[in-house]
Amino acid sequence: MTNSxxxxxxxxLEARISPETKSLLQKAADLEGRTLTDFIVASVQAEAYRVIxxxxxxxxxxxxxxxxxxxxxxxPQPNEALRNAAFxxxxxxxx
Numbered sequence: 001m002t003n004s005x006x007x008x009x010x011x012x013l014e015a016r017i018s019p020e021t022k023s024l025l026q027k028a029a030d031l032e033g034r035t036l037t038d039f040i041v042a043s044v045q046a047e048a049y050r051v052i053x054x055x056x057x058x059x060x061x062x063x064x065x066x067x068x069x070x071x072x073x074x075x076p077q078p079n080e081a082l083r084n085a086a087f088x089x090x091x092x093x094x095x
Contacts, residue, residue, distance in 0.1 A: 029039035
């Protein structure tokens, strides 16, 4: 007899919560017509995506946004250090 392994790896997550919290989660799961486990996993996954997206977005104030657009539309003239760096870059990359 061979042991069959599921095609998907399953990781287990445990949490201790109060009976009141469990009751609340169960009621919400019942209202959605889902199992408690499915409801919890979907809810936690959605929140994880929201947190990651929030931290990956760049948020600028109105003043910062205006300064950024102004710098794009009216870039300053390159200074000596930048001109020297561009010259060295061209020497290194043009073979």
